Amino acid sequence: MTALADFPTLDLVARKIRARTVATSQRTGTPHLGSCLSCIDILTVLYFHELRLDPARPEDPERDRFILSKGHAAPALFQVLALRGLFPEGWLDNYGEDGSLFGEHPPVPGHVPGIEAATGSLGHGLPLGLGMALSARILGRGHRVFVLLSDGECNEGSVWEAAMLAGAQKLDQVTVIVDYNKWQATGRSNEVLALAPLADKWRAFGWDATEVDGHDLRALAAAVAPARPSTGRPRAIVAHTVKGKGVSFMEDDNNWHYRIPTVDEVRAAREELGVPA
Amino acid sequence: MRNAFSAEVTRLGAEDPRIVLLSGDIGNKLFDKFKDGCPGRFLNCGVAEANMMGVAAGLALNGLRPFVYTITPFTTTRCLEQIRVDACYHRAPVVIVGTGSGLSYAELGPTHHSCEDLAILRSLPEMTVFAPCDATELRLGIQAALRHDGPVYMRIGKKGEPQIHAALAELQFGRAITVRPGAQVCLLSTGTIMAEVLGAADRLAEAGISARVESFHTVKPLDTARLAEVFAGCAVVATVEEHSRIGGLGGAVAEWLAPRFPREPCRFLSFGVDDVFMHEVGSQDYARRRFGLTAQSIADGVQKAWAECTAG
Numbered sequence: 001m002t003a004l005a006d007f008p009t010l011d012l013v014a015r016k017i018r019a020r021t022v023a024t025s026q027r028t029g030t031p032h033l034g035s036c037l038s039c040i041d042i043l044t045v046l047y048f049h050e051l052r053l054d055p056a057r058p059e060d061p062e063r064d065r066f067i068l069s070k071g072h073a074a075p076a077l078f079q080v081l082a083l084r085g086l087f088p089e090g091w092l093d094n095y096g097e098d099g100s101l102f103g104e105h106p107p108v109p110g111h112v113p114g115i116e117a118a119t120g121s122l123g124h125g126l127p128l129g130l131g132m133a134l135s136a137r138i139l140g141r142g143h144r145v146f147v148l149l150s151d152g153e154c155n156e157g158s159v160w161e162a163a164m165l166a167g168a169q170k171l172d173q174v175t176v177i178v179d180y181n182k183w184q185a186t187g188r189s190n191e192v193l194a195l196a197p198l199a200d201k202w203r204a205f206g207w208d209a210t211e212v213d214g215h216d217l218r219a220l221a222a223a224v225a226p227a228r229p230s231t232g233r234p235r236a237i238v239a240h241t242v243k244g245k246g247v248s249f250m251e252d253d254n255n256w257h258y259r260i261p262t263v264d265e266v267r268a269a270r271e272e273l274g275v276p277a
Numbered sequence: 278m279r280n281a282f283s284a285e286v287t288r289l290g291a292e293d294p295r296i297v298l299l300s301g302d303i304g305n306k307l308f309d310k311f312k313d314g315c316p317g318r319f320l321n322c323g324v325a326e327a328n329m330m331g332v333a334a335g336l337a338l339n340g341l342r343p344f345v346y347t348i349t350p351f352t353t354t355r356c357l358e359q360i361r362v363d364a365c366y367h368r369a370p371v372v373i374v375g376t377g378s379g380l381s382y383a384e385l386g387p388t389h390h391s392c393e394d395l396a397i398l399r400s401l402p403e404m405t406v407f408a409p410c411d412a413t414e415l416r417l418g419i420q421a422a423l424r425h426d427g428p429v430y431m432r433i434g435k436k437g438e439p440q441i442h443a444a445l446a447e448l449q450f451g452r453a454i455t456v457r458p459g460a461q462v463c464l465l466s467t468g469t470i471m472a473e474v475l476g477a478a479d480r481l482a483e484a485g486i487s488a489r490v491e492s493f494h495t496v497k498p499l500d501t502a503r504l505a506e507v508f509a510g511c512a513v514v515a516t517v518e519e520h521s522r523i524g525g526l527g528g529a530v531a532e533w534l535a536p537r538f539p540r541e542p543c544r545f546l547s548f549g550v551d552d553v554f555m556h557e558v559g560s561q562d563y564a565r566r567r568f569g570l571t572a573q574s575i576a577d578g579v580q581k582a583w584a585e586c587t588a589g
Contacts, residue, residue, distance in 0.1 A: 061340075108367050109338065117338070121362050127328045128363060131335015131343075138297065138317055138341060158359070161328035168323075 005048050010217050013083065014044040018246045019275035020079045026266045028096030030104055034244040034256035036076035038181040038214070039148060042239055043080045045220040046146060055085035058113035064143050065132045067117045069125020070150035070179060071105040078102050078112070086114035123156025125149065126176065130162055133171045144173045144226065152184025155193050160205065166234040167206020174234040175224060176202070179214065181243035183254045202236035214239030247272055278434040278469070279376050281412035283307045285419045286344055290315040293423065295340065299333050301326050301347030303376075326356040333371045334363035342370055342423060348382070349375030349391035349432065353398060364428040365403040371429075372422045373398075378408070378432040379468060379519030380550070383564035387554040391432075395467075396524025398430045399497040405450050406497040408432040408518075410471035411441040414494050417448035425450065434469040441471050441492070451498040459489030462513040462579050467493045467526045470519045473565065476572025477517075477579065484576070486583055496526050504533055508543055512586045515546035515579050519570060522549035544582045548575055 005013065017040050025033045047053070052064040068077050082089045091112075095102040101111050105120030117128050129147040136143055153159060166174055180198060182189055190196050202209040208231055212219045223237045243257075244250030247269040261269065270276050287310045290296040297318045298311055312319045322329035326347060333343040345352055352375050353360070364371045375394060382389040399406045407422070407429060409415040415433055422429040429450075441456065448454070456471070457478055466474040471492060478488040489511065491503060507514055516527040527547030534545055550568045565571055569578070 117335075118362070118366055121358060123327075124331055124359065124363055127331020127359070128335040128338070130328070131332040131337070132339050133335075134297075134320065134332065135336050135339035135341050138294075138336075139339075158325075158327040158331065161323075161325035162331070165322055165325065165328055165332065169320075 007217050010044055010048055013048055014041050014217070015246070015273045015275050017044065017076060017079045017083060019270050019273045021076050022247065022261060022269045023266050024075055024079070024092070024095055026261045026263060029260050030075050030096055031258045031260060032072040032075065032104065033259070033261065034183070034250060034254065035070065035150065035181070036073045037245045037247065037250065038241040038243045039070070039073050039179040040076050040246070041215045041217060042148060042177055042179060042220060043076060045217055045224060047080050047084045049221050050224045051146070052143065058086055062141055062143050065116050065129065065145045067119065067125040067129050067145070067147045068106060069119050069147050070122070070153055071119030074104060074106045077106065081112065081114040084114070087112060122150070122153040123158040126159055126162040129174060130166055130169075130171060133174045134169065136173060144175065146175050146177065146224070149176060149178045150184070151178055151180045151182065151189040151195060151198070152192070154178065154195060154198070155184070163202065163205040163207065170232045171234045172227070172230045172232050175237065176234070177224070177237045177239055179241050180238050181241040183243045183257070185257055199236065199238045202238070206233060207236045208233045209236040209238060211238045211240060214241035215245055278412055278415060278438050279304075279307060279436055281415050282346075282374060282376070282419070282433060283311065285416045287311040287314055289419065289423065290318065293342070295342040297336055297341050297343045299329050299343055299345045301329055301351055303347055326351045327359050330356040330359035330371070330373075331363045334359070334367055334369040337369035337371050338367060342372070344372045344374055346374045346376065348389060349378040349394055350389060353391065353394040353430070357397065360398070360428070361401055365401045368403050368427050370426055372419070372431060373428065374431045374433060376433055377435045380561050380564040381435045381469070383555070383561045384558055386558065390555065392519070392521045392550045393524070394430075394432060395496050395518070395520050395526065396528060399529065403427050404497065405429045405495065406432070407450060407495050408468035409494050410466065410469060410492050411438060413440065413442040413445050414448060414492065417445060418494065421448055421450050432468060438469045439472045441475070448494065450495045451500055452495070453500040453503040454492040454494065455489065456492050457488070457490040460487040461511060462486055462515070462583055463489040463491060463507040463511040464575070464579070465491050465493045465507070465514065465516045465526065465530065467496055467518045468520070470517050470570060473570060473572045473575060474517050477575035480572060480576035481579060484580055486580060488579070493526055496529055499529050499533060501533055504530060508534070511543060513544045513546065513579055513582045515548060515575070517548040517570070517575055519565070520549050521552060522547050523552060525549060544586055546578055546582055548578065
């Protein structure tokens with residue numbers, strides 16, 4: 001798809017999504033704010049720049065697939081999908097209320113347009129994505145599949161089972177982006193398990209791997225662009241990010257994995273983001 | 278039975294381009310005809326069952342009809358979370374095939390036994406649980422699975438199981454099949470233990486007891502209409518399965534029966550595997566004898582219950 005927006009506009013979109021995500025966390029008591037903020041630039045580049053996607057036809061078989069395998073960042077994804085026009089922004093008014101579709105994790109497909117998979121249990125998104133990529137091969141479709149993983153999620157063995165199958169099957173329509181914010185729920189992701197060197201791990205499993213600044217919109221856009229000519233290898237983008245990015249008092253503070261901001265903190269965050277209420 | 282599976286999925290795969298076969302690095306020669314007839318639709322996913330189940334769900338969510346095939350423990354309990362979340366929660370039409378189920382691989386030890394799978398899988402919302410008694414039920418069940426819009430667990434044997442049905446026109450999930458009519462007692466069988474069950478019915482007939490035999494090929498959804506019929510008409514009803522007595526067909530029938538008791542006054546028996554791991558090696562026949570799953574043991578148990586019923 002041709003670029004939907006220039007980079008200053010993408011930057012504004014990302015700041016808006018951050019502000020809305022922070023405000024929604026406060027209003028609804030939804031956690032994982034730090035995990036949401038670290039991947040919002042990635043989501044922005046995908047949804048507003050790269051994904052082949054028609055908001056009016058969210059079930060078009062030729063659409064690019066995106067799976068938020070780190071399903072706990074759904075609060076950010078819901079804001080992205082609404083702003084991208086997949087569903088009316090008013091749908092989010094009952095966020096977190098009893099009976100709402102919008103909570104901590106994405107629901108199964110068919111409820112919220114744009115959601116391809118119900119994630120939340122880590123390590124499921126990449127296998128599902130490989131199935132979708134293989135379906136494209138079998139059915140002769142040209143769409144790509146993007147899967148966003150967290151670094152903590154790379155603890156799951158199923159991620160590496162999938163990595164080996166993608167390598168063996170030469171699934172070059174698959175792009176993994178790892179939101180490498182260096183934290184998982186209870187500690188540094190390089191201390192809990194031996195995660196580093198992460199890009200080399202993907203290479204060792206038969207993938208092309210690149211490392212980018214996960215908050216540099218231009219660098220992200222270049223990294224997710226289709227490879228020409230195709231390489232015959234799936235691609236992993238290790239995006240170096242900051243947990244809580246965009247709000248100074250949340251950045252790299254793992255308390256914001258679970259903490260809910262106060263009204264005053266939301267106001268301060270909005271001012272920093274340049275998106276006042 | 279696995280040969281019948283391979284033959285049927287190969288035959289249907291040639292007609293239905295949606296069919297994809299995923300194997301957990303088994304069936305090397307078994308699926309050669311499928312590979313030839315359905316190029317690009319056989320995926321050896323390696324010894325990585327969690328991923329294989331997720332891949333199958335991804336295929337199913339994008340319009341294909343995947344069959345996931347490996348030895349029962351590895352396609353069920355090994356990847357239970359992927360079955361629960363990726364297949365069931367998404368209502369993805371994945372057919373999960375467990376080969377060598379129950380005590381089929383008795384000689385391989387408890388790592389390869391599966392006497393808990395029916396209990397575990399039938400507790401999952403959206404899941405259909407199917408355990409055919411022979412190759413005919415299996416073939417018809419594969420066809421039924423392709424008509425069904427949701428995940429199906431198919432628990433099959435290995436090879437050489439006796440043929441039960443001479444002819445069978447159709448099979449619907451959740452509709453038991455009367456294999457032999459009878460009036461006084463009823464044996465409800467699921468899976469490949471059926472030959473022993475029919476042998477038990479023969480022995481009961483020799484003792485003057487008329488035994489009806491039902492194939493409960495579908496453990497979920499349970500054919501409750503058939504249960505109501507047999508419990509109303511027979512003095513003794515017994516379930517038989519090559520599975521733990523905890524939570525399988527016997528458990529499912531007991532759940533149905535409990536709130537109806539004592540309105541259904543007949544005797545209910547459950548034949549199955551004890552709640553133990555079998556530490557010694559032995560053949561499938563040895564294992565069945567060890568757990569009282571032979572024609573003679575079943576007949577003896579039912580005859581005793583019948584005698585107790587009729588004595589009063």
